[in-house]
Amino acid sequence: MTTQRLITSMIRRRAPTNSSQNRDNYALKGIIEAVQKGPRNLDDTKVDYTKVDQFHIGGHLTTTKFLSWLPTKPDSTILDIGCGLGGPARMLASPPYACSRVVGIDTSSEFVDAARWISREVGMSGNPSFALGSGEDMAAFEDASFDGCYMIHVGMNVGDMGRVAGEMARVVKGGGWAGLFDVVRLKEGEIKYPVPWTGPSGEGCHLKYWSEYSEAFSAHGWTLRDSEDLTASSLNMIRKAVGRGGGKDWGPEVFMGEDADVKQRNLMEGLEEGVLGVFMGKWEKG
Ligand SMILES: C[S@@+](CC[C@H](N)C(=O)[O-])C[C@H]1O[C@@H](n2cnc3c(N)ncnc32)[C@H](O)[C@@H]1O
DSSP, rough: OHHHHHHHHHHSOOOTTTHHHHHHSOTTHHHHHHHOOOBBOOSSEEEEEHHHHHHHTTHHHHHHHHHHHHHHTTEEEEEEOOOOTTTHHHHHTSSSOOSSSSEESOOOHHHHHHHHHHHHTTTHHHHHHHHEEEEBBOOTTTTOOEEEEEEESGGGSOHHHHHHHHHHHHHHHEEEEEEEEEEOSSSSSSSSSTTTOOTOTTTTTOOOBBBHHHHHHTTTEEEEEEEOOHHHHHHHHHHTTTTOOSEEEEEETHHOOTHHEEEEEHHHHHHHTEEEEEEEEEEEOO
């Protein structure tokens, strides 16, 4: 199946499992308009979308760390599950990674539309490509159709991680890899809501212990190759980000809504109190 046919078939599918919950959780209404209002670079000819196309702790900087740590190669075909506005996927399709085929899927059509729009604006319409899709059900993709896959800050919204790890194992080739970069629970304790991945009262929150991710992956034939605790550096980054905002129309408010600052403060408190942590891990299939 060609990439275009594959994407068309995914779009025709019903909106996947928890998409309506995700829609409620994220500030998606008018996201393209919010992105379009962005400030311009000094030469006033080019908008710097990298300021808003990364929806995770540390933005562009941590994406670079994570992508460089994954075993990508220029001829790799890679699936980004929960691609958001597509910043990490566009980075992966560009030098120095220059992966030949990157596909991003997301349960939110608003994010998919915005990811495509930004890609067109920056002249990257062909690769990466974006489609509506859920990590729990990737039936639109054939078995063993990717060299690797990853999720960045998506696991906190995933109710059934076993299903996602199983789907990852199905669509990735033998010897291929899976990467994860997520906020995790470190101990029992109160979390103040909202946080960046939930609604006002914690709707859609499926925070997990790192051990739950490990168990889900190993149950589906994945072998952990490496992991890193990024909690301390993430806390530093959140401390710098809190209160800074991005200006009226351009900053975390674009994808987190008007309460972006409250969400970030609550995340910061969770990290400070040791209830929340940030981990990345990579697994090999087989
Ligand atoms: C915090 S954003 C991260 C976006 C992107 N990975 C990034 O780092 O810029 C989480 C994204 O995951 C999507 N999402 C949540 N649950 C999902 C699932 N089960 N399958 C696919 N996407 C999902 C949301 O719609 C949202 O776009």
